[in-house]
Amino acid sequence: MFLLPVSFSINADYFFLQFTIPIDNGDSVKNAEADSQRTLYPYVTGTSIVAIKYKDGVLMASDMGGSYGSTLRYKNIERMKAIGKHSLLGASGEISDFQEILRYLDELVLNDNMWDDGNSLGPKEVHNYLTRVMYNRRNKFNPLWNTLVLGGVKNGESYLGMVSMIGVSFEDNHVATGFGNHLARPILRDEWHADLSFEDGVKLLEKCMRVLLYRDRSAINKLQIAKITEEGVTVSQPYSLKTFWEFKAFNNPTAGAEGSW
């Protein structure tokens, strides 16, 4: 078995080669699959997003890291963006797919604005649009490798929902993606209640983010908290959480079993 270059295209700085692997019966369908351009695995990924409904709207927290496998490659990625007037989108998973989704949503919001009819897309509509996009990409076996969190307020009603990369979606009072689902959700189930004040909401999110910081390998200590209310979206400046490492056992780890090296 040997590889044959089939087509060349030169693009600015680099060569881009496409290979087909010769298959016994030369079936064109199989050939097409062999040089598939579909997503196989994610490259640069963001970790969890945690979000809760509170008294005035929705609060969302994420860190600013972008991991390239086990390397922490990027430390300044904003994984939460405002969509239109009423929504806030947070994404975990493949960062480039998130940027692609932002392009789709840009077009959606632009078309919505061009109608100029006084109506604007609410969070429910954006959530539904995203669910359809994710589901249809999954149907074509070329998923957008993200888990999205969509929060917003319109006409006094808060909305918070989530979509996974294969199109599973739901809404709830609190959501978390990735590791957050395992570590943060139990804390939220215990301590969330309706009509949280802003300060209590932030404290609750910080509690969740701290646990994630301690226990999630891909989390970094640089987070943002975004707030969306009837007035609009504000994304905070990045800041870090206080952590505690002065446990006695950490100071002298071999205290119980001294070795010779």
Add this chain to the structure above:
Amino acid sequence: MTKQHANWSPYDNNGGTCVAIAGSDYCVIAADTRMSTGYSILSRDYSKIHNCKADKAVLSSSGFQADVKALQKVLKSRHLVYQHQHNKQMSCPAMAQLLSNTLYFKRFFPYYAFNVLGGLDEEGKGCVFTYDAVGSYEKVGYSAQGSGSTLIMPFLDNQLKSPSPLLLPAQDAITPLSEPEAVDLVKTVFASATERDIYTGDKLEIMILKADGIRTEVMELRKTLSECWQHTLSIVLIRISTLGSLCYLELCLKFSCVVNRFSFSYL
């Protein structure tokens, strides 16, 4: 170079159970409201029942929720078109056939949805249709689908004593139970399934269809296993504390609180 295998699956099982029972002039459709993925719970309040905006047919589906949602959307829009073209609502048997065809249409990339369609037929009697993922269906007197179906179906067979489908002439499988009795049976059946099936629980949504309209009831189900065990544990702890020290008791109580927090934990 071997062909790459995808490391993601287009399917996921979000769990849940659906049940329907047909009576002489009513139909009961019930489903739990838990949506899970793997060993995590995604939502404790997600409805699996969809009424297709039809008076006489209600669809309940468990399985992969993205496919279920898409399937329900397709049926809803086809029903709307039918109403525009025929100036009337679809009957339950018609909806049953439509659902079967819709499922088979995706025979080679199926909707991972396990459906139970309940409603009233043309004569006003209850009817239940049960499906597999690719559209084979059957009119029955009662059915259960989903993760708890293996626990529920044998019990329904025992309680509702359906005549054998092989008998000739064909006998109607409609239960002689009254509507309150059937609703009670459904509640019992879900309470039992919740005990042993980790994907069933949280809340039970029941829809009762009758000629004059649809009524909805909601019942709470067990959320965690430790809701019952905590009582047993506290009795055991009191016994231990008389033997041992107080701090051991404290440790056990803390453990039971942690256990309460995590969805599928068990002792």
